[in-house]
Amino acid sequence: MSDNLEVPSWRDPTLGTMKRVALWLFSEIGEGNSFTMESLLSAFPNQQGSRRMRDLRTFDWEIEPLDRLDRSSYLLRRVGRRVWEPGVTRPARGALTSSQRIAILSRDGYKCTTCGIGPGESYPSSDDRGPAILHVARMKTRTAKGLIEEVLRTQCAACNVAERTGQLIPQDSQGAREAVAALSAGQRVQLLVWIMNDSRTRSEVEKVWDLYRVLPADAKQELAAHVGQLVEAEVATE
Template identity: 40%
Template sequence: MGAPSWTDSQVGTMRRAALWLVQVIGEGNVFTKAQLREAFPDVAQIDRRMRDLRDFGWRIDTNREDLSLEAFEQRFVKMGEPVWEPGKTAKKPGAALTAVQRRELLTRDGHMCRSCGIAPGQTYAGTFEAAQLDIARREVRLPNGTTETQLVIECNRCRVGGRELTANLVDVLDRINRLPSFERGILAGWIEKGSRDFSELELVWAAFRTLPADSRGQVRAALS
């Protein structure tokens, strides 16, 4: 039995939105808010119903995730669960977060991106683009061999780049166990503080790496 038509009013709004994406827009293509509202003129909260699809694995990017999009555009990246099929719309535990939970997560992660350290509203280096923070769901490989989804605060850039990644807790723990005791103590201090201080030598090295080739040659000559 094939999927119903997105125009079938008996299907339900969220299911119709999913079908509209599949049958009209197509994966990888861009659509506008105006197109969505024109397709569902009698549905007051069609934007919210479409956002609900993300709880079922649908990936629909805005300009927060895809910097090539305009504010009024979205991209249908990937279909998730076929929500129009029976039994496919039972929400996964913890899929939706309350406002209180979001505030608690932001506080827990220090109101900064845990990948790059940028704060909300701070501009990315060399741009006028301000960072926005959101909650990313990250797959984590655990020591017992299982994988679970854990929540982390990331900026719009890092969240897109890390979307398909799986964090490897096993590898991190193994590498910590191989560290000398004094380095383990330094790492423990960084973790307790929530940040690390870079030495002047490390800062000079970072600055050196940004130099063009001719300038790097002058630095080598100066050191010799």
């Protein structure tokens, strides 16, 4: 849109909240400057200001926390599409094909790249989220040259929602240290390999388990019977 168009006031009550949040960021904060969540919520009390701010990212606005573990302060790195102008729409995205989706899931070992849960598995906490469902999520990442690129990675539905809404809470590092202390020396070596590679090496039996978890119910029963027959035959020959 033309830069000659008059920029409306962010205080205009006839505009939607997302447009008003965009105008507030554009006129009150400015590209390249930081702001606090407290200031945003103060400007838009009881109007879902934080959610509308996140919605702007789908219009190419680059808004990121100054500290990934503390989402109280944000940087407006780039002003995207001027949503308050007539006719502005979200950029089009090509839908993933089935083969593309399977390729991403396979690459990530059919595990959520955030929490590590597999399809159909139960979450370790005692909540009622039900079995895990995996999706291929579109995530934005910054390259070494400072460019924003979209990457595709596997994420469970719970982590995807938590990350998009800014509710993904880091785990207690002290608890992780205690868990590491309980491992054997060999297990700690294996953990270090995973950490250095930023990827978990999956055994062959785990890969088959992942395949089993995504089979239809009748195919699961058929495979269970097949494995049972193989085990019985092996036991009989011992």
